[in-house]
Amino acid sequence: MTAAGVPLSWYLILAALLFTLGAAGFLLRRNIITMFMCVELMLNAVNLTFVALAYHLRQVDGLVLAFFVMVVAAAEAAVGLAIILTVFRNRASVEIDEVQALRD
Amino acid sequence: MQLWLIPAFPLLGFLLNGIFGRRASKAFVNAVAVGAVLASFMWTLKTLGALWPLDEAHLERYFTWIQAGDVRIGFDLAVDRLSAVMLLVVTGVGLLIHIYSIGYMAHEGGYYRFFAYLNLFMFFMLTLVLAANFLLLFVGWEGVGLCSYLLIGFWFLKSSATNAANKAFIVNRVGDFGFSLGIYLIYTHFRSLDFGEVFDAVSRLPVEAGVGTLTAIGLLLLVGATGKSAQIPLYVWLPDAMEGPTPVSALIHAATMVTAGVYMVARCSVVYLHAPLAMEAVALIGLATAFFAATIGLTQFDIKKVFAYSTISQLGYMFLGAGVGAFGAAIYHLWTHAFFKALLFLGAGSVIHALGEQDLRRMGGLRAKTPITFWTLLAAALSISGVPLTAGFFSKDEILLAAYHHAPWMYWAGTLTAGLTAFYVFRAIFLAFFGAPRGWSYAHESPPVMTVPLVLLALLSLAGGFAPVSRWLAPMFPAGEGRHETLPVAISVAAGLAGIVVALLFYVARPGLADRVAARLGALYRLVYNKYFVDEIYQAAILRPVITGSENMLWRTVDVAWIDGAVNGIATRARAAGDVLRRIQSGDLRSYAAWVLLGSLALLLAIGLAGGGR
Numbered sequence: 001m002t003a004a005g006v007p008l009s010w011y012l013i014l015a016a017l018l019f020t021l022g023a024a025g026f027l028l029r030r031n032i033i034t035m036f037m038c039v040e041l042m043l044n045a046v047n048l049t050f051v052a053l054a055y056h057l058r059q060v061d062g063l064v065l066a067f068f069v070m071v072v073a074a075a076e077a078a079v080g081l082a083i084i085l086t087v088f089r090n091r092a093s094v095e096i097d098e099v100q101a102l103r104d
Numbered sequence: 105m106q107l108w109l110i111p112a113f114p115l116l117g118f119l120l121n122g123i124f125g126r127r128a129s130k131a132f133v134n135a136v137a138v139g140a141v142l143a144s145f146m147w148t149l150k151t152l153g154a155l156w157p158l159d160e161a162h163l164e165r166y167f168t169w170i171q172a173g174d175v176r177i178g179f180d181l182a183v184d185r186l187s188a189v190m191l192l193v194v195t196g197v198g199l200l201i202h203i204y205s206i207g208y209m210a211h212e213g214g215y216y217r218f219f220a221y222l223n224l225f226m227f228f229m230l231t232l233v234l235a236a237n238f239l240l241l242f243v244g245w246e247g248v249g250l251c252s253y254l255l256i257g258f259w260f261l262k263s264s265a266t267n268a269a270n271k272a273f274i275v276n277r278v279g280d281f282g283f284s285l286g287i288y289l290i291y292t293h294f295r296s297l298d299f300g301e302v303f304d305a306v307s308r309l310p311v312e313a314g315v316g317t318l319t320a321i322g323l324l325l326l327v328g329a330t331g332k333s334a335q336i337p338l339y340v341w342l343p344d345a346m347e348g349p350t351p352v353s354a355l356i357h358a359a360t361m362v363t364a365g366v367y368m369v370a371r372c373s374v375v376y377l378h379a380p381l382a383m384e385a386v387a388l389i390g391l392a393t394a395f396f397a398a399t400i401g402l403t404q405f406d407i408k409k410v411f412a413y414s415t416i417s418q419l420g421y422m423f424l425g426a427g428v429g430a431f432g433a434a435i436y437h438l439w440t441h442a443f444f445k446a447l448l449f450l451g452a453g454s455v456i457h458a459l460g461e462q463d464l465r466r467m468g469g470l471r472a473k474t475p476i477t478f479w480t481l482l483a484a485a486l487s488i489s490g491v492p493l494t495a496g497f498f499s500k501d502e503i504l505l506a507a508y509h510h511a512p513w514m515y516w517a518g519t520l521t522a523g524l525t526a527f528y529v530f531r532a533i534f535l536a537f538f539g540a541p542r543g544w545s546y547a548h549e550s551p552p553v554m555t556v557p558l559v560l561l562a563l564l565s566l567a568g569g570f571a572p573v574s575r576w577l578a579p580m581f582p583a584g585e586g587r588h589e590t591l592p593v594a595i596s597v598a599a600g601l602a603g604i605v606v607a608l609l610f611y612v613a614r615p616g617l618a619d620r621v622a623a624r625l626g627a628l629y630r631l632v633y634n635k636y637f638v639d640e641i642y643q644a645a646i647l648r649p650v651i652t653g654s655e656n657m658l659w660r661t662v663d664v665a666w667i668d669g670a671v672n673g674i675a676t677r678a679r680a681a682g683d684v685l686r687r688i689q690s691g692d693l694r695s696y697a698a699w700v701l702l703g704s705l706a707l708l709l710a711i712g713l714a715g716g717g718r
Contacts, residue, residue: 097692097694
């Protein structure tokens with residue numbers, strides 16, 4: 001019942017795969033920029049489910065939420081990149097394991 | 105008639121002296137303090153004159169004091185014949201003692217403080233006397249207790265004075281506990297605390313044969329009275345209260361406050377008449393106190409202690425009178441006792457003022473140096489000994505006569521006590537004023553501001569008995585007072601005279617005889633001299649267990665082990681838990697992310713197990 005005959009479950013499975021990839025990358029990679037991209041991946045996976053479900057249920061709510069997520073993601077990217085830049089300037093490194101000064 | 109003005113004047117005096125007295129001159133303090141009591145006295149006279157002959161109680165309701173649910177307690181004052189007698193005693197004797205204090209306290213520090221407290225005492229005492237319900241009476245009752253505490257501990261740098269003040273206050277708490285229970289019981293039973301309503305309700309009840317509510321009320325009120333009026337078993341605070349300045353002893357611990365218990369019992373006469381067992385208890389306690397306190401008075405050497413035990417003993421007489429149904433006679437004795445006992449104390453104060461010494465063994469031969477003090481004290485001594493036609497004669501014999509009609513053995517015990525009374529009072533007089541000086545070189549008569557009150561009180565001690573107080577009060581107390589008989593009166597007078605003669609023999613005619621008799625009696629003398637070791641017995645039987653129990657049970661077990669243990673235990677557990685949990689905070693961002701993931705999964709699992717989102 002979806003566009004071009006692609007069933008809803010395919011969208012959801014794809015979104016789940018993307019999300020899992022994002023989460024796994026976030027947990028396993030050490031480069032902050034890569035981790036950052038993984039966060040974007042997870043956000044977009046969620047966006048995909050929103051949009052797919054909105055289309056499926058013929059409701060506009062999911063589309064609105066997707067726009068919100070995009071706005072937040074844009075803001076997050078701006079702030080996040082600025083932080084990463086500052087970390088790199090101070091430490092000459094973007095390895096996440098070296099940034100743990102708040103431990104104690 | 106503006107009854108409220110009577111206590112209001114001293115209250116105003118207290119406020120003025122309390123607030124401005126420190127910077128004001130002595131003349132200002134004197135004028136305010138004495139003026140306030142004088143105004144109160146004058147207003148009392150005017151009120152009584154206007155209401156004369158006061159056949160009915162005159163009640164004035166001012167405002168609702170407490171309103172909670174169906175409890176309504178008003179600020180009501182009333183005056184009837186009983187409170188009229190009390191008003192005259194309190195304001196009249198109070199006025200004389202205020203004047204006397206000007207001289208006695210002239211060289212003391214805290215002059216304004218003394219007079220402020222004294223005025224505050226007058227306010228509370230007059231509230232107590234005028235109160236028209238139990239709660240207002242209780243306010244006055246507690247207030248005079250507070251002032252008693254403040255004035256006993258007036259010289260608060262002396263540890264013996266502050267100890268005595270604490271003792272008086274704490275012992276009175278025991279009595280007041282019983283008193284307040286009595287008030288609760290009255291309220292739960294009669295749904296009112298108004299004297300008029302309660303006594304009306306009581307008078308419609310039958311006389312209780314056994315122990316019932318009225319007996320319980322009577323006994324609880326009696327507990328309160330034994331505290332305030334220094335009766336067995338709570339009398340122990342009064343001798344120590346002599347640490348206060350002597351005018352305080354005269355005003356509070358002889359003439360007025362300590363008689364509040366007698367007043368209260370007389371006020372509740374209807375209750376006691378309907379509870380014969382409680383009434384018998386009043387008589388027995390009074391008689392026992394009268395006798396035991398008199399025996400202790402025989403052996404004391406501190407002149408104020410002698411008179412303190414005498415006060416306890418005379419208060420015992422009043423309770424005896426009330427207990428045998430002669431309420432009028434009890435109040436009559438209260439009236440005459442106020443004069444001669446205030447005079448005894450003020451005279452003792454005059455002696456102390458002259459010598460700076462209160463041990464009878466270091467006095468002697470003061471007659472020539474302080475003639476006015478001597479003659480006035482002699483008048484008081486004759487009166488308390490019941491020498492015919494003095495004030496004490498009329499009231500004491502009326503009580504003894506009533507006791508005679510009630511139970512002859514009570515009469516005999518009372519008569520024996522009368523003999524002892526005469527002996528110890530004259531012993532004090534003879535030791536102080538006769539013989540050769542023992543260890544003093546300089547003494548002077550007190551100034552007129554002190555001797556004039558002495559003379560006035562001496563006149564009242566001699567002639568105050570001609571005021572027919574008990575006959576005037578008779579309509580208030582339904583029980584008839586026994587018919588007059590000559591023989592019992594003659595015997596009790598003879599006992600008093602015998603006491604005087606024996607004292608004369610022991611201390612004037614044959615000095616040294618007293619010591620030989622004391623040595624002969626040995627153990628008995630030491631027992632009495634040490635006041636039957638009552639303080640020590642209370643220490644061992646009550647205070648020691650309470651203190652040990654408090655230390656071991658309340659302090660070490662309940663407080664330290666349980667309460668502190670619980671508080672510290674919770675803190676220790678929280679700390680230990682924190683020690684474990686802080687390891688999660690590694691600073692490693694990826695481990696945080698792993699926790700978030702695990703948490704989300706756990707949440708999803710939980711929601712799934714709980715049956716999904718909807």
